Amino acid sequence: MSEDDHARDALTGVAAGRRRRRGGAERPVVPKAEFASYYGKPVIKPPTWRTLDIGGYLYLGGLAGASSVLAAGAELSGRHRLARVSRIGSFVAIVISGVALVHDLGRPERFINMLRVFKFSSPMSVGSWLLSAYGPPCGAAAFSAVTGRLPHVGTAGAMAAALIGPGVAAYTGVLLADTAVPAWHEGHRELPYLFVSSAAVAAGGLGLLAAPLDEALPARRLAVAGSVAELLAAHRMRGRMGIVAEAYRTGRAGRLTRTAEALTAAGAVAAVLGWRNRLISAAAGVALLTGSAFTRFGVFDAGMISASDPVYTVLPQRDRLRAR
């Protein structure tokens, strides 16, 4: 059925039949459904956020937050080179994040209005304050790591960043889930776990890539734990979504999600097997860093797909009404 036919069908207010998905392995959760829509037009508005800015921020913010935790752990256990790369990595990631976030605003010159109020009801407001609290200590830790000056300030900054960092990595799950976008809101129970796990995968990957072999153990452990948790959270999330899970298997979102899971799993296995080999460890690090990025872009794209097709808005709501 072509896109044109699809729209014409809706003239009578009924768009019947679902488009066939490719790939026969997974059966659709809702086999065949009829639903009405207004000329196939979306019910909600897809976000106006740019993929590179916001998808990239989800990734880099997570990388930064989890790297700060890893830096503090490395510091406390006397692994100073791992601490150093994690401190620097987290600061670079958070600076790029900040630039991406301001760049994505419709009125970038008014970004400071984000700090005009504090609202628990707005995950973006909470996030703005979290980032404002996180940036300076994270910067102090990186400054000290690069220059070797003010070591006590650097350590204090690293510890403060480690306490705030997990919040930076976790709140983005709520940021996405607190919208009418079906592929995000239907995952509101799992997205924070998925995102912190993906953040752990990225931070572990960076440690494996950049830290010497004899200091990489914490990064290796964190990467493996994060990979297992991420794959479980993603599986559970899609399993509970019903028809909306289709958005995670469709088009670019599907390709990104499948590639992300393959890279994450392969990276975790390589991280374990390559514990005595610098090259294999570095390759595992690259796979994990890339996998985590693909996970975030996959979630972002799935949200866009689910927002643009009325079936994902209407059918779950119809089911909810019937169940009431």
Add this chain to the structure above:
Amino acid sequence: MAQRMGFFTDTSVCIGCKACEVACKIWNNLPEDGLNLTGMSYDNTEKLDANTWRHVAFIEQRKPLAWQEPGVEHAGPVPPLSTPPDTAPMTPMTPGEPGDLRWLMSSDVCKHCTVAACLDVCPTGALFRTEFETVVVQADVCNGCGYCIPACPFGVLDQRKEDGRAWKCTLCYDRIGDGLEPACAKACPTDSIQYGPLDELRERADARVARLNDAGITDARLYLADTDNGIRGAGAFFLLLDDPEVYGLPPDPIATTLDLPAMWRHAVIAAAGLLSAGLIASVGRRP
């Protein structure tokens, strides 16, 4: 605080004249946003967005409207606009066999929800609730973050590309404060759009739907008139003649901010998990 004011849009008397769209555009000085032919019946506006705060939907159905016999039938798919008349299966001059046809029209607008997700998620405080319990964006505060746009369960808000900010219906905040009715309601020639205190409108709507049901129009139902829905009631509600999704409206809209306590709880647990995982992973001195 003043009385809660709102709209009751009775679609059973809408004639699709689009006077509301025009009046809204003129009063609010909204930019022109495309003169297109969409092929969607008489709807060339398509949707609510940053520059369209009233949108009239047109739906053609092969169903009887009470005992009406319109004597026309547009069966089969409508040919694309570029089809030459001699090859088209039907044209406006040769409309096909007579039969049932009903034409639904409905003027959509911001719902001014009791629990408004757009207002809740706005990080700058640009969106606020007025003394009439309506929801308005302050253009001088909005920084164009765009969060309200996917937060709205009705897809009302959108970004104006030229200036980057989010815009939507203000329920003519600059008119109702002076005791005037909103421009769309003022312009509506059939009183399909009624403006007034919400309590009064609800009573009027209950009476109207009962009258239509008695007259055999059993399809007539109220949409968002009650408070037992996921937005706890709306400042703008509707009398519809079919399911909401036929008009492009969500059948069971929810303000997702109502789930926020649970979401924050999950986020705190997840963050604590990441912190512990990072520290536990570092246990043991380096070899």
